[in-house]
Amino acid sequence: MKSRRILDAALQEFSALGFDGASMSAIAKSAGVSKPTLYQYFDDKDRLFATVLQEGCDHIMTPLSVPDGSLVDRLWEFSWTYADFVLRPDMLSLARLVLGEASRRPEVASSYHLAGPGSAFKGLIAFIQECVDADQLEVDNLEFAAQDLWSLILSGPRDYHLHFVDKHPDADHLLQSIGHGLEVFLKVYSTNRVKDLDTLAEKIKVVQDAANSRRTEK
């Protein structure tokens, strides 16, 4: 449990200050333990860092389950699940931390990529495979299709939020982005373009109206 507190504190400090910027003293204090205790649990700063990132990677493997439903429903759900996860402030911090250290610790960055985007990618591929099997999508190359989905939906917002640290994701904007991304994706890969695009448009409208009415209430 003490190691738990230490790892949390370390993630916090590393994320905020970077590897060099974070000091073992600060981590120890923030974890509420003494420095020697900290060193009892983790041999040195590098080890601690590695462990923190390892943990980060392990935690990444979350969103893989895809619900049942129509193609559009599933894509929709899938997209938002990923978006919520990928744009979470702590995930963005972690990503920045990893990239900041990438030149000095190439393994860290690559294994993070494998665990993060990589595993997400696997999920994507599996999901698309399912849709193909169900004759909902027509896909030549699974990998490309998966990449397209990811790129169209999330690469823009993620890039933006990686760089604009204190701008929090804006639901409206995200809706537009995902909505448009899915539209393009369906145009290209759907076996039933017209209907799917209709369904999508309606879905977007529903969410938008809900948002608007919520805003009006205020």
Place this chain on the structure above:
Amino acid sequence: MKSRRILDAALQEFSALGFDGASMSAIAKSAGVSKPTLYQYFDDKDRLFATVLQEGCDHIMTPLSVPDGSLVDRLWEFSWTYADFVLRPDMLSLARLVLGEASRRPEVASSYHLAGPGSAFKGLIAFIQECVDADQLEVDNLEFAAQDLWSLILSGPRDYHLHFVDKHPDADHLLQSIGHGLEVFLKVYSTNRVKDLDTLAEKIKVVQDAANSRRTEK
């Protein structure tokens, strides 16, 4: 000229070690000057860092001019120009550096984004506008189209190479990636899909054959 050497050395060190990791001594030594000299040119480490990034941003504004030619020719040229630029090791290092410091220097990261991807984006939009004016593309929302082009073509490889520091861009892979991206883009936005896709396929084949024959020669 001395300040030139200092800035180069600083970029080098910062890129390799991060802001905290880079030491003024190391920068001075690597620039072949003494520490006091370094401080004569740059008031302090922060200022030096800021200048280095400023320069980085200034240098980013490069690829904006787009050649004449058929739609596919132009898209092709455009894509490769951007890819070459964005995947250059030094540009990737800079991007990592900026992201690594983003939490502590939000302005740095945001102004980098504005100068880098942001300005690239403007170029993209202008370019697409031209194509629309020439009835080559049919576009609803310019921004979305531009974002799509960028995402489809480059977000995948860039993300990959940001994380895999020592893997150098592989022409084959890139060709596939860009080729596929352009294909999707044309499918969605071209006013003359069939012909354009044909032209594209041919273009890809030509390049691939050239590459193969080059490989065989070796």
Place this chain on the structure above:
Amino acid sequence: MKSRRILDAALQEFSALGFDGASMSAIAKSAGVSKPTLYQYFDDKDRLFATVLQEGCDHIMTPLSVPDGSLVDRLWEFSWTYADFVLRPDMLSLARLVLGEASRRPEVASSYHLAGPGSAFKGLIAFIQECVDADQLEVDNLEFAAQDLWSLILSGPRDYHLHFVDKHPDADHLLQSIGHGLEVFLKVYSTNRVKDLDTLAEKIKVVQDAANSRRTEK
């Protein structure tokens, strides 16, 4: 105890080299501790300096008790007590140090004056008040009388020894100085001038003879 050693070393170094001249490294070494240890005890150089001076001021408050006896006896004792204290090399060093920093740290100099000469002054006033109450002195203005006593007895030697660092107080000279000072003081303020001056003269003679015989023995 370690902070004791540090403070001693610091007083030493500061006294010998001044605030800027003394280096934290030298203080640490002279105290037999490492620099980080030094910084564990004192937040920074200023704090250390302040503490050293604070201590100096606290130690100053010593000679206030005045013995019983005849007026001349008491004055005599009083004078020598103060002289011994004020002319002690370390007290002179401290005084020089304080004055040397006075322009940059006015509060230091003024609070030193309050604690040092100032508190001595209060003792003087109290003492003279006692003598007045006992009808031994006739005084118009207590403060002036106290100032006169101090000035007549010690201002000359103190000024001299402040400037001549390596001349150690010479008992003979001091005897003359104090003797003469007291004589003037008694002439002006004693209620029993003739007798008191006689007593004083005899006291001086006794001490002088003792000194002479001591010198002869050698």
Place this chain on the structure above:
Amino acid sequence: MKSRRILDAALQEFSALGFDGASMSAIAKSAGVSKPTLYQYFDDKDRLFATVLQEGCDHIMTPLSVPDGSLVDRLWEFSWTYADFVLRPDMLSLARLVLGEASRRPEVASSYHLAGPGSAFKGLIAFIQECVDADQLEVDNLEFAAQDLWSLILSGPRDYHLHFVDKHPDADHLLQSIGHGLEVFLKVYSTNRVKDLDTLAEKIKVVQDAANSRRTEK
């Protein structure tokens, strides 16, 4: 003339910051010359410091002439001349500077004392001799009498203003201090006590009234 500007700037800086605190760069800039030029005139910092103090000492030799007139008139004039000189802010700064460096440069402090208080002392002695010759004072030991005069009149205020840097001499207070000092001095040494004390009292009253009326006018 350039060396003039340098010396002035150096005195300024040294007085304000002490020897170590003053930087050659700052002195050069404040003198409006470049550092190499500064070094052309003065071999090194020590030399410059020595020269500055030498000059300070030379300038000290000022108040020696004593006007004619009655004993009280002459003492009065004499006292104020010295007081004005000794309490001048720049003289106080110089004194502090010298004392602050005394432990590291004993010769500096002693030669300053010789040139400053020492030479004043000689003036005092000569002056008192004159008064003795004119049967105005009855003095046993010239040196002691001179020391008494100085001590009674100026040691208090000077000590005060050495320590309280930003308190400027207050005419009222000084008047009291000098008035009382002279009173004591006359009581002890005058050959015509009653009359001289009367004259003095009147002199004080006149000055005090003048000051009061001046204050009322405001």
Place this chain on the structure above:
DNA sequence: TATGAATGAGCATTCATTCAT
């Protein structure tokens, strides 16, 4: 096991001083 106290090595920065021009 947990810690207060300690340290060697290093960092950003500044200074007195000196070339090359």
Place this chain on the structure above:
DNA sequence: CATGAATGAATGCTCATTCAT
């Protein structure tokens, strides 16, 4: 003669790491 540009050597201070308890 005067200077812009340069530097070796130090300074105040901090950090990752480790004893002694």
